[in-house]
Amino acid sequence: MPLPTFATEADIPEAFRPEYVQGADGQWRCKADDEIEVERKKRQDLLNEKKDEERKRKEAEQKLADAQRIAEAKAKGVSEEELQRIRADLAAQYTPVEQENSTLKSELRKLKLTDRVRALALKAGVMADRIDDAMLVIEPRTDLGDVDGLVFKNEKGEVTAQSADQFFADLKNAKPYFFAFEGGSGSGSSGSSRTTTTTTTAAAPDARKRAAVLGAF
Structure with a gap:
């Protein structure tokens, strides 16, 4: 289950701030969740690339x-x-x-x-x-x-x-x-x-x- 997101860095409990990073949409997310999401997108992009290559072939x-x-x-x-x-x-x-x-x-x-x-x-x-x-x-x-x-x-x-x-x-x-x-x-x-x-x-x-x-x- 993903950890909660925050609108600003000040909203994050101080003890957890080092574990959070700001995303492209401005929201603050847990680094672990963000890394998992990045990896998921990479895999999806790779799958899409393979499908596109197969279609072109x-x-x-x-x-x-x-x-x-x-x-x-x-x-x-x-x-x-x-x-x-x-x-x-x-x-x-x-x-x-x-x-x-x-x-x-x-x-x-x-x-x-x-x-x-x-x-x-x-x-x-x-x-x-x-x-x-x-x-x-x-x-x-x-x-x-x-x-x-x-x-x-x-x-x-x-x-x-x-x-x-x-x-x-x-x-x-x-x-x-x-x-x-x-x-x-x-x-x-x-x-x-x-x-x-x-x-x-x-x-x-x-x-x-x-x-x-x-x-x-």
Whole structure:
């Protein structure tokens, strides 16, 4: 049974802190559990690689057989029209497989990257009604790293050593309109606060002038 995870290092009982490490998602996990998870992912990646290699091998063998089929047809004097039909039949066989591979890759990336980044963004304070717009900015600056860990990029697209907390803290400074205002809730909270502050500041000099005039009598 895995040991509990913690949101911050301060939450970990002091005696157990040396046994914990921060993951790519910002959570603190027991090193033993983290090592087991890393090893499990390595084995899964290895299995996936073997499956992919087997698929590529079969595709290469099939393409070789198809090329030989066309070469034999040419040697037997088959017309160009018939060869075109053969090529069209072969292409029709490959298209569904290629589409399926593309779909599977997209679904896997969404599960491993997009969904995780979206959850981290919401946890970091991005408002639910602005998450779709925020993801247009966030997703191009994230990617999968080693053993499916997350990496964060700067505005130039260069991979950085930032943690999730650091990335979203910088994003909050750069694009605060994606985030809920601290001290308020929901969309528009920050706007209301700024309006009130501006009005109070503008009114202060007038109040001092009135006080000065009254003091003259």
